[in-house]
Amino acid sequence: MRAQIDDTHALDLRSWVASADGHSDFPIQNLPFGIVSVDGGERRAAVAIGDQVIDLAAARATDLFADVAEAAVRVMAGGELNAFLALGAAPRRALRARLSEILRVGAPERARLEPLLLDRSACTVHLPTRIGDYTDFFVGIHHALNVGKQFRPDAPLMPNYKWVPIGYHGRASSVVPSGTAVRRPRGQIKSADFDAPSFIPSRRLDFELELGVWIGPGNDLGTPIPIAEAADHIAGFCLLNDWSARDIQAWEYQPLGPFLAKNFSTTVSPWIVTPEALAPFRVAQPTRPDDDPMPLSYLADADDQAAGGLAIELEVLLETPALAAAGLPPHALSRSDARHMYWTVAQLVAHHTSCGCNLNPGDLFGTGTISGPDLTSAGSLLEASLSGKQPIRLRNGEERSFLEDGDQVILKARCTREGAAPIGFGECQGRITSTN
Numbered sequence: 343m344r345a346q347i348d349d350t351h352a353l354d355l356r357s358w359v360a361s362a363d364g365h366s367d368f369p370i371q372n373l374p375f376g377i378v379s380v381d382g383g384e385r386r387a388a389v390a391i392g393d394q395v396i397d398l399a400a401a402r403a404t405d406l407f408a409d410v411a412e413a414a415v416r417v418m419a420g421g422e423l424n425a426f427l428a429l430g431a432a433p434r435r436a437l438r439a440r441l442s443e444i445l446r447v448g449a450p451e452r453a454r455l456e457p458l459l460l461d462r463s464a465c466t467v468h469l470p471t472r473i474g475d476y477t478d479f480f481v482g483i484h485h486a487l488n489v490g491k492q493f494r495p496d497a498p499l500m501p502n503y504k505w506v507p508i509g510y511h512g513r514a515s516s517v518v519p520s521g522t523a524v525r526r527p528r529g530q531i532k533s534a535d536f537d538a539p540s541f542i543p544s545r546r547l548d549f550e551l552e553l554g555v556w557i558g559p560g561n562d563l564g565t566p567i568p569i570a571e572a573a574d575h576i577a578g579f580c581l582l583n584d585w586s587a588r589d590i591q592a593w594e595y596q597p598l599g600p601f602l603a604k605n606f607s608t609t610v611s612p613w614i615v616t617p618e619a620l621a622p623f624r625v626a627q628p629t630r631p632d633d634d635p636m637p638l639s640y641l642a643d644a645d646d647q648a649a650g651g652l653a654i655e656l657e658v659l660l661e662t663p664a665l666a667a668a669g670l671p672p673h674a675l676s677r678s679d680a681r682h683m684y685w686t687v688a689q690l691v692a693h694h695t696s697c698g699c700n701l702n703p704g705d706l707f708g709t710g711t712i713s714g715p716d717l718t719s720a721g722s723l724l725e726a727s728l729s730g731k732q733p734i735r736l737r738n739g740e741e742r743s744f745l746e747d748g749d750q751v752i753l754k755a756r757c758t759r760e761g762a763a764p765i766g767f768g769e770c771q772g773r774i775t776s777t778n
């Protein structure tokens with residue numbers, strides 16, 4: 343069942359954690375889950391509130407949780423949240439509701455909880471799950487159109503696009519948390535001027551602006567998840583940067599699709615923003631033009647079409663070494679919105695499992711690059727620079743077609759709606775280092 347709006351979302355709800363009030367990402371209305379450590383110590387499950395985090399095991403040890411909420415914290419051992427995600431929606435909702443209660447202004451539990459707060463800046467934040475499998479989709483229709491136009495001006499969309507949520511199986515081992523350096527890959531690159539490829543550092547290194555989806559309980563092999571139940575298997579969301587080496591991609595991608603061009607690093611924002619926190623920001627699936635096909639029945643659900651979309655404003659910032667040295671802020675490269683997704687996340691879950699493939703708790707989906715309709719909303723440099731034909735000019739006179747060593751890409755997300763407290767996702771950031 344889809345998460346509903348309740349008293350945890352109230353606009354006037356305030357926390358006794360002072361930094362939470364008006365916090366751009368983590369006010370009391372959000373309460374995302376993650377894994378942190380301090381000074382190289384044990385990895386612990388935590389919830390983010392303002393500029394601080396609460397160690398959930400320590401809170402449990404002071405008897406702050408009971409019943410289902412207590413059971414949810416009990417499984418958060420071992421430095422990963424897979425077992426928690428496996429529990430599904432009800433324990434997650436109960437725990438979030440209890441956290442909201444004890445973090446509110448006036449909560450009598452404050453005296454017991456306050457000593458357990460840690461400064462978020464003093465914590466190392468890790469991947470929230472042990473990711474068994476990672477799948478990347480292609481739901482951004484403007485991205486598909488923009489890239490398709492570069493290769494097939496007369497027919498930019500492949501004939502299957504509006505029928506089937508396109509995806510490929512990615513590589514889980516190289517998914518890294520925000521802040522991890524991204525080494526420029528070397529690979530086989532073949533320029534048009536030569537008959538043979540060379541093995542050299544990528545010269546067309548790019549980012550891709552995506553949402554990540556954390557999988558909850560999942561399904562047994564051979565048992566598809568019906569579209570009407572798909573929301574029960576979505577445990578949360580993050581930002582995801584699918585770093586891509588366009589020159590390696592161009593030579594290797596036919597006939598089996600992306601391989602080394604995309605498996606060298608995928609960066610995620612480390613806090614799991616729950617479907618409960620996003621309840622106020624649900625929107626209808628974008629209306630399909632009349633001549634688009636209706637989804638086949640296994641992808642069609644009235645509730646999903648009415649409220650399966652997400653209103654999440656997305657932003658890409660680029661910081662170059664020269665901008666930083668001059669004390670200038672990062673360049674605002676692009677603004678987009680999750681409303682540009684052609685397929686809902688429930689449709690991705692239903693499609694992925696429709697042949698019987700099993701999803702496991704803690705698996706990760708990437709939505710695919712979420713671009714808007716014009717260059718100011720491009721979700722990749724391939725689109726923003728028209729494949730390098732139209733370099734982007736930064737405020738200090740620098741130009742970029744693709745990423746240079748030392749460049750830092752920062753993805754941000756923000757949810758706003760009249761009558762709701764804005765929430766964000768935290769940063770998804772990575773800096774390019776040289777190949778050696």
Ligand code: CA
Nearest residue numbers: 550584710711
């Ligand atoms: Ca991608």
